[in-house]
Amino acid sequence: MGHCTGRGCGICSDLFEPVKKGVGSDNPILSHMLGICSALAVTTGMESTLVMCFALTAVATGSTFVVSILSRFTPHRVRMIMQMLVIATLVTVVNMLLLANPETFDTARRIGTYIALIITNCLIMGRCEAYSMRHGPVKSALDGFGASLGYSIVLVLIALVREVIGKGEFMGKPICGLDSAGEGIYVFKFGVMGTVVGAFLAMAMVVWIVRSIWPDETANEHPEATQ
Amino acid sequence: MDYLAEILILAFGAAIANNFVLVYFVGICPFIGVSRRVDMAFGMGMAVTFVISVAAALSWFFTYFFLQPDAPWATAIYNALGGEGGSDLSILYYIIYIFVIAASVQLVEMYVRKMFPPLYKSFGVFLPLITTNCAILFACLEIMKGIHGAADPWGLDKALTLAIFGGVGFTIAIVIMAGIREELDLCDVPKALKGAGITLLVAGILAMAFMGFAGVKKSLKAMTESEPAAAVKVQETPPADKTAPPAKPDSVVASISKECDA
Numbered sequence: 001m002g003h004c005t006g007r008g009c010g011i012c013s014d015l016f017e018p019v020k021k022g023v024g025s026d027n028p029i030l031s032h033m034l035g036i037c038s039a040l041a042v043t044t045g046m047e048s049t050l051v052m053c054f055a056l057t058a059v060a061t062g063s064t065f066v067v068s069i070l071s072r073f074t075p076h077r078v079r080m081i082m083q084m085l086v087i088a089t090l091v092t093v094v095n096m097l098l099l100a101n102p103e104t105f106d107t108a109r110r111i112g113t114y115i116a117l118i119i120t121n122c123l124i125m126g127r128c129e130a131y132s133m134r135h136g137p138v139k140s141a142l143d144g145f146g147a148s149l150g151y152s153i154v155l156v157l158i159a160l161v162r163e164v165i166g167k168g169e170f171m172g173k174p175i176c177g178l179d180s181a182g183e184g185i186y187v188f189k190f191g192v193m194g195t196v197v198g199a200f201l202a203m204a205m206v207v208w209i210v211r212s213i214w215p216d217e218t219a220n221e222h223p224e225a226t227q
Numbered sequence: 228m229d230y231l232a233e234i235l236i237l238a239f240g241a242a243i244a245n246n247f248v249l250v251y252f253v254g255i256c257p258f259i260g261v262s263r264r265v266d267m268a269f270g271m272g273m274a275v276t277f278v279i280s281v282a283a284a285l286s287w288f289f290t291y292f293f294l295q296p297d298a299p300w301a302t303a304i305y306n307a308l309g310g311e312g313g314s315d316l317s318i319l320y321y322i323i324y325i326f327v328i329a330a331s332v333q334l335v336e337m338y339v340r341k342m343f344p345p346l347y348k349s350f351g352v353f354l355p356l357i358t359t360n361c362a363i364l365f366a367c368l369e370i371m372k373g374i375h376g377a378a379d380p381w382g383l384d385k386a387l388t389l390a391i392f393g394g395v396g397f398t399i400a401i402v403i404m405a406g407i408r409e410e411l412d413l414c415d416v417p418k419a420l421k422g423a424g425i426t427l428l429v430a431g432i433l434a435m436a437f438m439g440f441a442g443v444k445k446s447l448k449a450m451t452e453s454e455p456a457a458a459v460k461v462q463e464t465p466p467a468d469k470t471a472p473p474a475k476p477d478s479v480v481a482s483i484s485k486e487c488d489a
Contacts, residue, residue: 200431211419
């Protein structure tokens with residue numbers, strides 16, 4: 001997972017450079033194909049996407065911060081298990097927080113499995129391993145935050161496509177004044193976008209469009225880095 | 228007979244109808260990263276099936292006897308130490324699972340290195356990286372759902388069936404994908420779509436093919452529930468199912484490669 005070395009990650013003079021990088025040139029989903037399991041699974045609706053993005057941002061920022069502090073006292077051989085322990089603990093905490101909040105309770109119940117799967121999200125492990133082990137806690141936290149911000153932007157984009165086209169809804173409410181019985185102004189609905197197939201297609205489209213506009217990013221692609 | 232039908236439906240669901248990769252989106256990273264060549268993909272699939280079985284058996288054991296609310300062994304220890312009432316260690320689920328997975332990857336790695344050195348060499352770096360494969364944690368979480376608060380908690384048999392056939396389903400998906408990608412090397416793909424983009428598109432088409440199996444599972448279920456006489460039929464159907472699934476994806480492979488040739 002050392003895909004970041006050699007591309008100037010270590011010489012970030014500006015504190016906010018990592019955030020900018022995470023959203024742009026180093027975007028975890030678009031340039032590294034990291035953490036796309038959850039990106040495909042939770043994007044059927046905007047609500048579950050936002051809950052997932054919140055959970056991931058919280059875990060990524062917290063765990064990069066903690067891992068960066070602990071890395072000084074951890075022998076090299078057990079660093080992976082230390083990272084996983086930190087991430088798993090944080091995921092448990094975030095999951096309990098989401099379940100305790102009445103507004104997010106239903107959504108958190110529904111996508112609970114995918115919130116738990118944040119533990120094995122390559123994005124967080126990748127940032128911990130590539131950046132936090134060698135940088136200070138504040139910088140690492142900003143790096144983790146930047147990466148998850150980039151992840152969130154892509155997720156919201158895909159969710160927008162899938163919810164609006166697939167269900168004709170936005171944030172769970174029908175668009176164009178359609179009432180609950182489905183009557184009113186005709187709304188274009190393309191049901192397949194809401195299913196499994198639509199997830200893959202929407203993701204492929206986003207990747208295609210982004211890489212056509214910024215073709216440089218193809219050079220950064222390391223599919224093997226994800227495994 | 229009910230028991231057999233239940234296990235068979237679970238197995239068919241885990242391997243084909245609710246394929247881990249193409250329906251639940253877990254294990255997508257290796258599905259895209261390690262699907263360049265068929266032999267590599269098959270090795271990866273077998274390694275995942277190994278690890279998933281060991282991890283599932285271990286996590287069933289821990290969940291059933293220690294972690295679930297009022298788990299028998301944990302309660303016994305708690306009461307022996309002077310506590311009263313049942314124990315509830317469900318807060319430790321995720322941490323225990325991730326340890327169990329890491330440990331079983333290590334175990335499988337040591338065993339394979341000792342017993343099958345050539346196989347170990349061909350797995351290379353993929354073996355340790357299975358730890359971060361979501362498919363394995365997903366199987367553990369499904370087992371947890373089957374035990375935690377269930378009226379009829381899963382036994383080891385169901386847990387192992389889900390895990391092994393989940394692994395088989397993963398292998399089927401990744402091998403089909405690798406076969407298609409080998410053919411795709413000969414096609415003229417737009418530059419921006421090369422690599423991840425076209426892989427995702429192909430995965431979408433594959434997912435569409437696998438959606439058809441949801442109907443097979445439904446009718447299988449209906450058949451087992453309707454008549455006791457139908458149970459004989461059920462026994463005959465599963466072998467047919469095992470041969471049928473590869474047939475359909477193969478035709479998908481063929482049609483896609485035909486389109487490429489044209």
